[in-house]
Amino acid sequence: FFSPFTAPSHSNFFKRVVNALADRGHSVTFWNGLKPQNESALRNRNQKINLSLLYSPQLEKFNLDHQVKFHDQNNQFLLFFNMANRLEIFCKSIYQDPIFHQLMNTKERYDLIIVEAILNDCVLPLIRILDAPLIYTNGIAPTPWLLDILGSPLALDHFPNPGLSFTDEMNLFQRTFNTISSLVVLYFRHWFTMSVVDRVARDMLGDNLTTIDEIESRYLSLLITNTHFSINYQLPTSSAVIEGGGLHCVPPEPLPHELESFIDASGDAGFIIVSFDSILKGVDIPNNVRRIFLSTFARLSQRVLWKWEETIGIKDERIPSNIRLLPWLHQQDLLGHSKVRLFITHGGLFSNQEAVFHGVPLIVLPVFADQPINAQKALDDGYAIRFF
CATH class of the missing domain: 3.40.50.2000 (Glycogen Phosphorylase B;)
Known part of the structure; x- marks a missing residue:
């Protein structure tokens, strides 16, 4: 399970999946960009053998400060269009990280790789090296490019782009803007953002690499998205999209x-x-x-x-x-x-x-x-x- 770029709240969702897999006896390797606050929350006596926790201290500075401020409220699309620049920085950090090279040169054989879908495109060269099926987990509603990769309908006439604040009852102008903006971010990610990741990977890892688009097309099998029909706008999805919203929700424990x-x-x-x-x-x-x-x-x-x-x-x-x-x-x-x-x-x-x-x-x-x-x-x- 790879989530070198993440946030504490997102990690809480993914740790539930890691725990469940380990509880069922699977051998799990979990690479997270945040140091576990309480390692016992991810590892108990029954899991020591089959759960390996990998941590990258140099990546934690990115995960603790995502450089998003309250004044970014009116800069939604600027944040997205700046993603290529951010990914260039992230990828260089990833490809210099000892954990990445440890995984790249491992003799272990994996049956499945799960990757947090947001800002972790840089780890996809590992999918090709390890040659295992890929599952994306997504902490928000599925983005247009994730739906497109999996051949799932975009339903832009009634499913609002997660980056907008439209409802599922849009007027003609909103439907038009929703459609155009969704297609723009889809193709911007395809033609511009992923080309940056490919370039950095070639520069730092070698020329004979499979592109990110090709890796997703060949290996991506499933998307588990943190949505639920009770609180999210609905859209028709292919069988490769599963709603797993609320996995992290648990009963309260006593307070200090x-x-x-x-x-x-x-x-x-x-x-x-x-x-x-x-x-x-x-x-x-x-x-x-x-x-x-x-x-x-x-x-x-x-x-x-x-x-x-x-x-x-x-x-x-x-x-x-x-x-x-x-x-x-x-x-x-x-x-x-x-x-x-x-x-x-x-x-x-x-x-x-x-x-x-x-x-x-x-x-x-x-x-x-x-x-x-x-x-x-x-x-x-x-x-x-x-x-x-």
């Missing part, structure tokens, strides 16, 4: 004593969770928005748990006594708590799924990628208020 005491002191008013997940940083929230949050929360009877990675930008401000800033939240344990009243979030699909699983209403402030469309669907279905 100090955190539980802070929550208990809220009484019947309960508490609010504020988190923009692992890609967006609290420190990057615009100053005016942060001050609005602080002044509003100070007037509430609820207590507030706010994911804030650093004290930079907020250390000189007085933090109201009902607010607790934490560098990391036990999000599912908090969402499953009996006193939770509201979740203020960016609208990432993982967070939305967890909120629905635990029955918590949302206020959503989407920023980039699929967050606007997730926010729109949650608004349409009646369990969220959307801003922006």
Whole structure:
């Protein structure tokens, strides 16, 4: 299982699959670009022999800071069209990584390779070397190029591009824009982005390489996408596309004593969770928005748990006594708590799924990628208020 470029929230989804495979007795090699916070979560006494964890410290800096800011809200397509430049940097790091060369020269034989589909195109030369069937796992709704590779209908007349915030009931202009923009990103990825990956691979690994398009065409057998018919817009898919949404959703576990005491002191008013997940940083929230949050929360009877990675930008401000800033939240344990009243979030699909699983209403402030469309669907279905 290869996910050298990932995010903590995405890894939680994939670790469930890794664990399930290992629990069933399969021999699993898992290459992840993040150091496990708790290795026992991926490895227990019964799994030590058949689960090999590979970690690349030099890749972690990319996974902890994806260079996406709140002001990118209006730059959706710029982020996509800059993907070629980002992949060039990622590929050079991948092809210099000792783990890549360890896998490239291994004598092990694999029956199946699973790859996180977002920004991990650089590892595909390994598929050709290891000569095994490929499965993509995707943390968001399937993109046009993934559907196209698998011969699945794009259904652009009613299935909105995950990067837009249209619904499945579009007017003529929206259908036209949805169709054109989806085809543009599909062919841009094919003709421009993948050509960059191929060029870097040739420069660093040798000339006699199979192209990324050829590898996907020959080896890709299945896409497991993190969507579910209950909270995503639907589209007709081929049998090679499987919806596995919510695999990471689990019942809550007890909270640390100090955190539980802070929550208990809220009484019947309960508490609010504020988190923009692992890609967006609290420190990057615009100053005016942060001050609005602080002044509003100070007037509430609820207590507030706010994911804030650093004290930079907020250390000189007085933090109201009902607010607790934490560098990391036990999000599912908090969402499953009996006193939770509201979740203020960016609208990432993982967070939305967890909120629905635990029955918590949302206020959503989407920023980039699929967050606007997730926010729109949650608004349409009646369990969220959307801003922006």
